[in-house]
Amino acid sequence: TAAILLKDYRPSDYAIGRVHLDFQLHETETLVTATLSVRKRETTVAGTPLVLDGDELDLVSIALDSVSLGDEAYSATPQGLTVKTPPAAPFTLTIVTKLDPASNTKLMGLYRSSGVWCTQCEAEGFRRITYFLDRPDVLSVYDVRIEAPVAAAPVLLANGNPTTSGLVPDTDRHFAVWSDPHPKPSYLFALVAGDLGVVKDSFTTMSGRHVDLGVYVEHGNEERAVYAMDALKRSMRWDETAFGREYDLDVFNIVAVSDFNMGAMENKGLNVFNDKYVLANPDVATDQDYGGIEAVIAHEYFHNWTGNRITCRDWFQLCLKEGLTVFRDQEFTSDMRSRPVKRISDVRLLRSHQFPEDAGPLAHPVRPEKYMEISNFYTATVYEKGAEVIRALKVLIGDEAFKAGMDLYFDRHDGDAATIEQFVACFAEASGRDLSQFMLWYSQAGTPQLDIRDDYDGDNRTYRLTLSQSLGPTPEQSEKKPMVLPVRFGLVGPNGEDMLYETAKGAEVNGDVIVVDKAEQEIVFTGVASRPIPSILRNFSAPVRPILNMPIKDILFLMRHDSDPFNRWQSASTVAMYCLTASTEALRAGSSATIDGDYLAALAEIITDDALDPAFRALVLALPQEADIAREIGSNVDPDAIAGALRHARRTIGSKLGPTLDHLARFYHDEGAYSPDAESAGRRALANAAQDMRAASGNADVHARIMEKFGAATNMTDRLAALVSLVQNGASEAEQALGDFYEGYKSVPLVIDKWLAVQAARPGARTLDEVKRLTEHPAFSIRNPNRVRSLIGTFATANLPQFARADGAGFDFVADKVMRLDDINPQVAARILVSFRSWRNWEPVRQGLAEAALKRIAAKPNLSRDVRDIAERSLA
Numbered sequence: 001t002a003a004i005l006l007k008d009y010r011p012s013d014y015a016i017g018r019v020h021l022d023f024q025l026h027e028t029e030t031l032v033t034a035t036l037s038v039r040k041r042e043t044t045v046a047g048t049p050l051v052l053d054g055d056e057l058d059l060v061s062i063a064l065d066s067v068s069l070g071d072e073a074y075s076a077t078p079q080g081l082t083v084k085t086p087p088a089a090p091f092t093l094t095i096v097t098k099l100d101p102a103s104n105t106k107l108m109g110l111y112r113s114s115g116v117w118c119t120q121c122e123a124e125g126f127r128r129i130t131y132f133l134d135r136p137d138v139l140s141v142y143d144v145r146i147e148a149p150v151a152a153a154p155v156l157l158a159n160g161n162p163t164t165s166g167l168v169p170d171t172d173r174h175f176a177v178w179s180d181p182h183p184k185p186s187y188l189f190a191l192v193a194g195d196l197g198v199v200k201d202s203f204t205t206m207s208g209r210h211v212d213l214g215v216y217v218e219h220g221n222e223e224r225a226v227y228a229m230d231a232l233k234r235s236m237r238w239d240e241t242a243f244g245r246e247y248d249l250d251v252f253n254i255v256a257v258s259d260f261n262m263g264a265m266e267n268k269g270l271n272v273f274n275d276k277y278v279l280a281n282p283d284v285a286t287d288q289d290y291g292g293i294e295a296v297i298a299h300e301y302f303h304n305w306t307g308n309r310i311t312c313r314d315w316f317q318l319c320l321k322e323g324l325t326v327f328r329d330q331e332f333t334s335d336m337r338s339r340p341v342k343r344i345s346d347v348r349l350l351r352s353h354q355f356p357e358d359a360g361p362l363a364h365p366v367r368p369e370k371y372m373e374i375s376n377f378y379t380a381t382v383y384e385k386g387a388e389v390i391r392a393l394k395v396l397i398g399d400e401a402f403k404a405g406m407d408l409y410f411d412r413h414d415g416d417a418a419t420i421e422q423f424v425a426c427f428a429e430a431s432g433r434d435l436s437q438f439m440l441w442y443s444q445a446g447t448p449q450l451d452i453r454d455d456y457d458g459d460n461r462t463y464r465l466t467l468s469q470s471l472g473p474t475p476e477q478s479e480k481k482p483m484v485l486p487v488r489f490g491l492v493g494p495n496g497e498d499m500l501y502e503t504a505k506g507a508e509v510n511g512d513v514i515v516v517d518k519a520e521q522e523i524v525f526t527g528v529a530s531r532p533i534p535s536i537l538r539n540f541s542a543p544v545r546p547i548l549n550m551p552i553k554d555i556l557f558l559m560r561h562d563s564d565p566f567n568r569w570q571s572a573s574t575v576a577m578y579c580l581t582a583s584t585e586a587l588r589a590g591s592s593a594t595i596d597g598d599y600l601a602a603l604a605e606i607i608t609d610d611a612l613d614p615a616f617r618a619l620v621l622a623l624p625q626e627a628d629i630a631r632e633i634g635s636n637v638d639p640d641a642i643a644g645a646l647r648h649a650r651r652t653i654g655s656k657l658g659p660t661l662d663h664l665a666r667f668y669h670d671e672g673a674y675s676p677d678a679e680s681a682g683r684r685a686l687a688n689a690a691q692d693m694r695a696a697s698g699n700a701d702v703h704a705r706i707m708e709k710f711g712a713a714t715n716m717t718d719r720l721a722a723l724v725s726l727v728q729n730g731a732s733e734a735e736q737a738l739g740d741f742y743e744g745y746k747s748v749p750l751v752i753d754k755w756l757a758v759q760a761a762r763p764g765a766r767t768l769d770e771v772k773r774l775t776e777h778p779a780f781s782i783r784n785p786n787r788v789r790s791l792i793g794t795f796a797t798a799n800l801p802q803f804a805r806a807d808g809a810g811f812d813f814v815a816d817k818v819m820r821l822d823d824i825n826p827q828v829a830a831r832i833l834v835s836f837r838s839w840r841n842w843e844p845v846r847q848g849l850a851e852a853a854l855k856r857i858a859a860k861p862n863l864s865r866d867v868r869d870i871a872e873r874s875l876a
């Protein structure tokens, strides 16, 4: 199969104005009758063949204007259908296909999940239901009739508003008809039918429209859907106040399903969710789970405007909806919780997921220009970097122009399938700024480096800041141009406050933002009273990698005093990273690891500063992870040395700050009733981070105390935190705790995911055998994406020393599983395979072993396009 290229885009020859779908649901023999109103586009030559997409389809019949098409008039394969010479006038095409939802293990198109019929159509799943112009720029109005046995599927849902429903006379079946007045692309189609429980509520929009809300879950789980409903209502209100966006149908439904490839899906009026992002109560969900539910519910709801009302012209424009919607959900969470804490968490995620992508063989621009399989582009680059680029744009043009640009975008493009050019043009117009150089953020892959040097001239009271940017080569892009980097900054004076200056020359400086748009710029500040310490890239104003050429003592000063909370955290993290990389090097050279005493003192000062938000302090206490350190080191990486350095640092902090950590763990430990709000969650985060660091000291009494807390915990946050501390820190109580946990929660699959993940992330050479054994455990299923990600995914992405074992057994295990999954669910298989992406950064022995594993996968017969694409790009 050939690659699809952005530059080859052209509109479809035909439009499909209306779609009528009739589903006769059956477990293994579902019949779908699609009636399509097709019309030739004006510029299309009459008689041009109509070429419809299909994927593993079984055609039963086809008629044009109600007359069966003769064999000579069309050709059909499971992968497509061509009507050879369609009429020039508008016509109706009636296509009947037969589907087997029960054996659809790819979970794309129509499939069964725990007895429920459900669909997933993004990106190219609709073509697994019927032959269609399955591309986002073909917008149609849909009517859907669903018929199913009453007993198996009392609930029948589709997009839009419900119209009629009733019993089918003389049968055990009933039907429902749904109509969606808003034209939409096929990837937003959805249907759900099953025996489900529901939580109902309603919402009145700002213009007074009454909306019925429903969250559908398995019977018995209704109480666990209450928080999701609350998050939905808050999202709806927030989008009205923050973006002026109102909901546009009479109903909005969410359905939780247990087998789902992604997190959730924004189908118009009928969001389908991975149950992980719906179900919560204090006994089974952690604070992190609650936060995830709030964010994903919001994200999918916000897509109603950024994605559905305004959709993408083609899949290259995926970031048009995803980057923007992530930006919007980040803003929502910031308003609901703590803005700095949210910012730090997002940047940590960006660094751990997106930076490695940008630095390896799978690097691609935020708007890719080529793909083999679009499913492989639902990446951290498209989502998270896509959001960062919008955030940087807002810093560049200012809040007011940004808001005006958003309003213009909604106004001008409502109902369109739009492009990034059209989106950015709205901000250029609103701000009056030429954004052509800014567009490089969408076309150049890789993380720019920003090198920072400075010099103070006391005699002339001038301060010189030299900022230079560089961007290394990425696949198919060797030469890069300088980008526009909005750099938020402050000149921190000896008392910790920002210093004043008289003039700034050498670059555009707007308030506290320097606009860097050349390879190198020297900014000269006059009237600076004393030598400042530069605080650069405050609030992480652009997704770049800063290179600070600063003495540690200056960074420690910022860690203690910077008025920007982000840079306080950043400085703590920078010093920790400095210690950890130095220790890693020392351990490899046969000497011993060390940790900076001044860092320990500053750390103790911050974590005990009661004026600071506990959630912020918990983040300062969290050290960089193994993969972060590996990325920082960059080449010839030895994961065992990294693990040793980290172990040493944690042990040292855990013992040297022992009493402090004990105090925090006790003081912030919540005894009262659980509440998922940000403040309570922050207290728990600090108590548990302190407890965990304390556990790293290896002190047996501490472990015994944590075991007690594990047993006595009244919520999953504390219980899981205790379990993780015991297992990660090699406590003798670990086995007992794992056994108790399993016994307590074996009937709750989402908690079993945590149990699997804890064991997959466990340090030590025995883990691989344990993980292999767990793949045979009755609680595990290779067909369920959540189970697979929890066990195999965690092992491959969150246990670097064991995945990248020096004997290659970790690679071989993951490769075997990828090949097995390839026959079941290629999307999930491809996702797992991405864990190999940094293989060239490892030391030579591991590199060779990883390469061999990748080659073994690439050689598998009948390899899916998804896995082939990742394997080949990884090896290229």
Ligand code: DPP
Residues within 6 Å of the ligand: 122, 262, 263, 264, 265, 266, 299, 300, 303, 322, 378
């Ligand atoms: N469009 C979906 C999302 O919300 C894809 N899973 O990200």
Ligand code: ZN
Residues within 6 Å of the ligand: 299, 303, 321, 322, 325
């Ligand atoms: Zn999305």
